[in-house]
Amino acid sequence: MANRQQPSSMPIHKYGRYEQVDIPDRTWPGERITVAPRWLSTDLRDGNQSLIDPMSPERKRRMFDQLVKMGYKEIEVGFPASGQTDFDFVRSIIEEEGAIPEDVTISVLTQAREDLIERTVESLKGARRATVHLYNATAPVFRRVVFRGSKDDIKQIAVDGTRLVMEYAEKLLGPETEFGYQYSPEIFTDTELDFALEVCEAVMDVYQPGPGREIILNLPATVERSAPSTHADRFEWMHRNLSRREHVCLSVHPHNDRGTAVAAAELAVMAGADRVEGCLFGQGERTGNVDLVTLGMNLFSQGVDPQIDFSDIDEIRRTWEYCNQMEVHPRHPYVGDLVYTSFSGSHQDAIKKGFDAMEADALAKGVTVDDLEWAVPYLPIDPKDVGRSYEAVIRVNSQSGKGGVSYVLKNDHKLDLPRRMQIEFSKIIQARTDAEGGEITPRDIWAAFQDEYLPNSGNPWGRIQVRNGQSTTDNDGVDTLTVEATVDGADRVLTGSGNGPISAFFDALQAIGIDVRLLDYQEHTMSEGASAQAASYIECAIDGQVLWGIGIDANTTRASLKAVVSAVNRATR
Numbered sequence: 001m002a003n004r005q006q007p008s009s010m011p012i013h014k015y016g017r018y019e020q021v022d023i024p025d026r027t028w029p030g031e032r033i034t035v036a037p038r039w040l041s042t043d044l045r046d047g048n049q050s051l052i053d054p055m056s057p058e059r060k061r062r063m064f065d066q067l068v069k070m071g072y073k074e075i076e077v078g079f080p081a082s083g084q085t086d087f088d089f090v091r092s093i094i095e096e097e098g099a100i101p102e103d104v105t106i107s108v109l110t111q112a113r114e115d116l117i118e119r120t121v122e123s124l125k126g127a128r129r130a131t132v133h134l135y136n137a138t139a140p141v142f143r144r145v146v147f148r149g150s151k152d153d154i155k156q157i158a159v160d161g162t163r164l165v166m167e168y169a170e171k172l173l174g175p176e177t178e179f180g181y182q183y184s185p186e187i188f189t190d191t192e193l194d195f196a197l198e199v200c201e202a203v204m205d206v207y208q209p210g211p212g213r214e215i216i217l218n219l220p221a222t223v224e225r226s227a228p229s230t231h232a233d234r235f236e237w238m239h240r241n242l243s244r245r246e247h248v249c250l251s252v253h254p255h256n257d258r259g260t261a262v263a264a265a266e267l268a269v270m271a272g273a274d275r276v277e278g279c280l281f282g283q284g285e286r287t288g289n290v291d292l293v294t295l296g297m298n299l300f301s302q303g304v305d306p307q308i309d310f311s312d313i314d315e316i317r318r319t320w321e322y323c324n325q326m327e328v329h330p331r332h333p334y335v336g337d338l339v340y341t342s343f344s345g346s347h348q349d350a351i352k353k354g355f356d357a358m359e360a361d362a363l364a365k366g367v368t369v370d371d372l373e374w375a376v377p378y379l380p381i382d383p384k385d386v387g388r389s390y391e392a393v394i395r396v397n398s399q400s401g402k403g404g405v406s407y408v409l410k411n412d413h414k415l416d417l418p419r420r421m422q423i424e425f426s427k428i429i430q431a432r433t434d435a436e437g438g439e440i441t442p443r444d445i446w447a448a449f450q451d452e453y454l455p456n457s458g459n460p461w462g463r464i465q466v467r468n469g470q471s472t473t474d475n476d477g478v479d480t481l482t483v484e485a486t487v488d489g490a491d492r493v494l495t496g497s498g499n500g501p502i503s504a505f506f507d508a509l510q511a512i513g514i515d516v517r518l519l520d521y522q523e524h525t526m527s528e529g530a531s532a533q534a535a536s537y538i539e540c541a542i543d544g545q546v547l548w549g550i551g552i553d554a555n556t557t558r559a560s561l562k563a564v565v566s567a568v569n570r571a572t573r
């Protein structure tokens with residue numbers, strides 16, 4: 001087919017191309033992530049600084065406790081020199097016995113300005129483990145517009161800032177504090193690579209990382225501008241060229257301006273990054289920081305332990321929504337309201353078959369479904385693993401087919417409809433969703449099913465209602481059936497004989513002018529144990545119409561007779 005697209009009127013001349021990196025022997029495409037990187041949550045700093053209404057101390061504390069509970073061991077808790085609120089929050093968690101677990105390191109951000117550095121270090125007094133994180137922008141436009149200085153001037157800001165952090169840490173923090181240092185060349189992604197390296201080296205010359213003295217070099221995509229592959233190339237280049245690499249924790253800090261922060265983080269880890277900074281559900285400046293939940297769950301879905309507990313994702317989401325006063329989008333990966341739900345017919349069909357196949361495999365292997373590798377089409381993970389139920393997995397509207405409707409009946413009512421009956425009932429539901437629009441709930445599907453096939457339960461309709469039946473079998477295997485029934489409102493006793501109760505019943509119906517021929521018959525138990533109910537499904541040709549009926553009863557013979565009545569009544573409805 002010819003491409004008929006036309007040039008747009010968009011002002012494309014305003015934007016330049018992002019430079020590629022010349023690294024033809026790149027190795028990252030062949031790497032796999034087999035262990036979780038170190039995580040740092042910056043929800044309380046980058047996330048908080050981008051809120052219309054920054055978190056109150058109480059909200060900050062709720063978020064901090066949630067992050068600790070999930071297993072984050074590095075948490076950026078604020079920008080203490082920004083004002084009293086952040087400073088007091090840092091003091092409050094340090095001063096409250098046990099608020100910061102022994103193995104959790106808090107970190108705080110500061111600009112490279114002496115007064116701010118002093119205040120920042122002061123906020124950490126008495127902390128068990130604390131990192132000061134210093135940043136200054138290094139990209140050309142920032143050098144020219146913000147700092148109005150040369151490359152050397154900008155490098156000097158980083159060098160002086162690092163020296164000041166060390167001096168104030170020495171002066172203000174006691175031996176009880178295990179002190180760490182992090183430097184970020186802000187706007188790394190727009191900084192010339194050799195200059196970013198030069199600044200990082202100069203910072204290291206001051207800080208002198210070495211055995212037992214790690215430095216965290218965090219290379220932020222402050223504004224995401226490149227493809228994740230180019231970002232990865234830049235990381236591989238830094239990873240290869242940094243000196244003292246074994247004493248450097250190389251950290252990635254993607255923002256999501258192009259919507260590819262998750263990919264950028266993953267490829268950066270493949271390219272050598274040891275650590276990822278981000279926020280839950282992608283909160284953060286503009287389009288957000290990289291989403292730590294998606295990253296962690298992506299590992300989980302590949303069989304890699306994220307070392308973070310997402311098993312109650314709705315609880316995490318509720319806390320996040322409360323603290324940020326924002327809502328998670330219904331399509332947000334792993335957590336949105338609709339992400340484990342299929343409306344469309346072919347998806348539902350495949351999901352239902354997937355669940356059935358998992359059950360059958362588990363049965364055949366003598367294990368539980370949870371012991372098997374997850375293999376349900378259209379569901380990348382088992383919703384149960386994040387605390388979701390299967391209730392919302394399939395929802396039915398006009399785009400749905402037999403798979404969805406029969407999934408609801410099987411899941412909610414233990415009725416495993418034969419395939420042709422699924423098709424028959426699905427048409428009934430389809431007619432309704434087409435006529436009324438919107439979604440039909442599982443409760444309404446069940447009401448429609450009862451009304452269509454089980455009219456005797458609470459809603460008697462149809463020509464025949466059976467009350468009692470007795471059958472006897474003679475020595476030749478001929479069944480004689482006597483049934484007490486109401487036929488067209490009058491009490492009748494029907495008798496017939498055949499080579500089984502169903503054919504005997506057909507014979508009895510023949511006597512009152514109803515011609516029934518058996519086409520298919522299936523049954524299954526609905527539960528285990530002595531009081532188990534059985535479901536019988538019968539497909540009949542009745543006076544020229546082909547119809548299904550269903551009967552449910554603890555006795556399989558009664559269930560099959562009820563199924564015949566269900567079909568016969570439907571034929572004359």
Ligand SMILES: CC(=O)SCCNC(=O)CCNC(=O)[C@H](O)C(C)(C)COP(=O)(O)OP(=O)(O)OC[C@H]1O[C@@H](n2cnc3c(N)ncnc32)[C@H](O)[C@@H]1OP(=O)(O)O
Binds near residue numbers: 113
């Ligand atoms: C990418 C990021 O997310 S970076 C983190 C951003 N977060 C925040 O800014 C939240 C907290 N910040 C604040 O509350 C305020 O900015 C404060 C209190 C820290 C400082 O406020 P102010 O003193 O009014 O300065 P302001 O923030 O406007 O900074 C501008 C000045 O700092 C300089 N500056 C900016 N960043 C840095 C830096 N990292 N290191 C050194 N100087 C810096 C600018 O060049 C400018 O200097 P000038 O006044 O000489 O032109």
Ligand SMILES: CC(C)C(=O)C(=O)O
Binds near residue numbers: 186218220221223
């Ligand atoms: C302070 C730095 C790390 C930052 O948040 C950014 O550049 O996005």
Ligand SMILES: [Mg+2]
Binds near residue numbers: 046220222255285289
């Ligand atoms: Mg940021």
